[in-house]
Amino acid sequence: MDLQLNGRKVLVTGASRGIGEGLAHAFAAEGCALYLTARAGDDLARVAQAVRDRHGALVRTLALDMTAPGAPEQVAAFSDDADVLVNNAGAIPGGSLWEVDEAAWRRGWELKVFGYINLTRLVYARMKASGGGVILNNIGNGGENYDFDYIAGTTGNAALMAFTRALGGRSLQDGIRVLGVNPGPVDTERIRKVLRQRGDRSDTMAGMPLGRPASVQEVADLFVYLASSRSGYSSGAIFTVDGGLTSRRSIV
Numbered sequence: 001m002d003l004q005l006n007g008r009k010v011l012v013t014g015a016s017r018g019i020g021e022g023l024a025h026a027f028a029a030e031g032c033a034l035y036l037t038a039r040a041g042d043d044l045a046r047v048a049q050a051v052r053d054r055h056g057a058l059v060r061t062l063a064l065d066m067t068a069p070g071a072p073e074q075v076a077a078f079s080d081d082a083d084v085l086v087n088n089a090g091a092i093p094g095g096s097l098w099e100v101d102e103a104a105w106r107r108g109w110e111l112k113v114f115g116y117i118n119l120t121r122l123v124y125a126r127m128k129a130s131g132g133g134v135i136l137n138n139i140g141n142g143g144e145n146y147d148f149d150y151i152a153g154t155t156g157n158a159a160l161m162a163f164t165r166a167l168g169g170r171s172l173q174d175g176i177r178v179l180g181v182n183p184g185p186v187d188t189e190r191i192r193k194v195l196r197q198r199g200d201r202s203d204t205m206a207g208m209p210l211g212r213p214a215s216v217q218e219v220a221d222l223f224v225y226l227a228s229s230r231s232g233y234s235s236g237a238i239f240t241v242d243g244g245l246t247s248r249r250s251i252v
Contacts, residue, residue, distance in 0.1 A: 004228055012024055013115070017047075019183065026220035026223065028054070036059060093107075096149055117163060136226055137181070141245065142154040143158040143160065145249075160180065177232070182241065209243025214243065222239060222241055
């Protein structure tokens with residue numbers, strides 16, 4: 001299937017590892033030029049060079065902390081002709097209400113929740129003026145599965161789901177599609193660290209669909225499709241990729 005993405009320009013935040021790194025490769029494989037940002041400059045440079053070497057893609061990078069004053073404006077200026085924005089930077093800390101204090105809660109939301117909102121505000125206005133675009137938010141299935149022990153994250157993800165639906169509900173009138181993706185556990189260094197902290201990795205893995213987390217490629221490929229014109233009538237929707245974990249809920 002020709003996704004008709006060749007020549008499109010894609011901005012990916014949090015692109016130095018994990019899903020962000022997979023997104024860079026997946027979009028480059030479709031012939032896209034990339035704007036990549038992340039806080040870790042060395043890791044970002046490594047990813048950019050690997051993408052150039054494997055796909056021959058045009059890649060520009062900007063290393064910065066998205067929570068720094070003026071950072072969203074810097075990113076928007078750096079990628080001022082991007083056709084697609086993928087908000088991907090940030091991880092909200094786990095823990096209960098008493099384990100995540102106000103400072104940690106605010107730090108997590110400043111990057112993932114307000115980072116998404118503030119960059120979208122700037123990029124949306126520019127896309128509208130230039131005739132359209134696509135905004136994709138990497139959120140997480142914690143927004144659908146309310147978790148006592150991930151209270152800052154589950155609340156933040158739920159807020160981003162509402163933000164995506166609210167904005168995407170009318171955005172097509174401006175030529176812009178706004179969508180969210182809710183991955184469940186994905187095989188990244190972050191999930192491996194979580195599993196190590198829980199101890200018996202085999203028991204945790206056995207409870208997952210197919211006995212494993214999703215691969216980065218399985219998640220990244222969905223983003224690429226949603227960014228394409230093949231998904232041209234999709235907006236204001238959330239797509240969950242967790243092997244059915246969310247749908248296992250029962251009324252008893």
